[in-house]
Amino acid sequence: MATTPPEPLPHTTAAAPLCPACGNPVVQITASVEVQYQVMYESHKDELSVIGEQIGDGCWDDRAPATCPNCGWHGEAHALQPKAP
Numbered sequence: 627m628a629t630t631p632p633e634p635l636p637h638t639t640a641a642a643p644l645c646p647a648c649g650n651p652v653v654q655i656t657a658s659v660e661v662q663y664q665v666m667y668e669s670h671k672d673e674l675s676v677i678g679e680q681i682g683d684g685c686w687d688d689r690a691p692a693t694c695p696n697c698g699w700h701g702e703a704h705a706l707q708p709k710a711p
């Protein structure tokens with residue numbers, strides 16, 4: 627019976643303070659996602675047409691901009707300091 631419990635959802639009542647300014651448990655992190663397009667040239671339209679797209683994994687690093695919707699704090703993701711409840 628050595629199963630690992632699933633990660634708690636971020637908006638459960640067990641959420642810990644996260645914003646370094648006001649302790650709000652929810653902050654927004656802005657990250658970018660890489661998209662690869664497959665294109666082909668359609669001579670009858672004289673333009674490139676997108677025939678497929680592949681969206682990469684979205685993730686952020688320590689330098690990603692973070693914002694607290696509660697107090698307006700702006701910083702970088704590494705400044706977030708989750709504390710165990």
Ligand SMILES: [Zn+2]
Pocket residue numbers: 645646647648649650694695696697698699
């Ligand atoms: Zn805050």
